[in-house]
Amino acid sequence: SEMSQLYGGNPLLLKIVTANFADLFSGNITQFIQQTTLVIQPILRDFLQKTSADLSDTEIYLIGCLALRSKPVSTNDLKSKIAFAGEISDLQPVLESLIKQAFLLKIIEAGEDSFTLNPEIKKYIIHQLIAKYLNQLGHKKYLSGEFQTANAYLTQAIRFNPDLAASHY
Numbered sequence: 001s002e003m004s005q006l007y008g009g010n011p012l013l014l015k016i017v018t019a020n021f022a023d024l025f026s027g028n029i030t031q032f033i034q035q036t037t038l039v040i041q042p043i044l045r046d047f048l049q050k051t052s053a054d055l056s057d058t059e060i061y062l063i064g065c066l067a068l069r070s071k072p073v074s075t076n077d078l079k080s081k082i083a084f085a086g087e088i089s090d091l092q093p094v095l096e097s098l099i100k101q102a103f104l105l106k107i108i109e110a111g112e113d114s115f116t117l118n119p120e121i122k123k124y125i126i127h128q129l130i131a132k133y134l135n136q137l138g139h140k141k142y143l144s145g146e147f148q149t150a151n152a153y154l155t156q157a158i159r160f161n162p163d164l165a166a167s168h169y
Helices: 002-006 011-025 029-034 036-052 057-067 075-081 088-100 119-143 147-160
Strands: 104-109 112-117
Touching: 057 088, 057 112, 057 119, 075 088, 075 112, 088 104, 112 119, 119 147
Parallel strands: none
Antiparallel strands: 104 112
16 A cells, blocks of 8 residues: 555556566565665656657646646646647547556546646656756856856756766766
């Protein structure tokens, strides 16, 4: 139940994570749950890199919009408040596709469907955005000759995304 809660009950994410935990922790579920944040980032990164190549521009846009929302967003709000990148009629198939791919969670609130990103995916995306922003700040400080400040920003960028090559450079 704890693993199900960690991954929003999403069957695909649970399958990906449990397939890896047996190899990494010799089947010790308690140890795996205690270390889940250390383990899930590389697994999630690999999953997202493989899956995101197949995402449409509309799916990527919708994921980006939902990543910045703190609460689930209803279908009606998505149609009216978010400047949707594609045809409004395409919204439902896009939402269903993202649910199947483990990106979105569907929540029924007051009889209406609402959607939010899977918490682990949301955390990962936000970390990527923060890392890129810190990298940009560090680069600006470097260009203006503020090397200590640039180093601090770039070091923080690496903490949020160790794979961000520009920050290492």
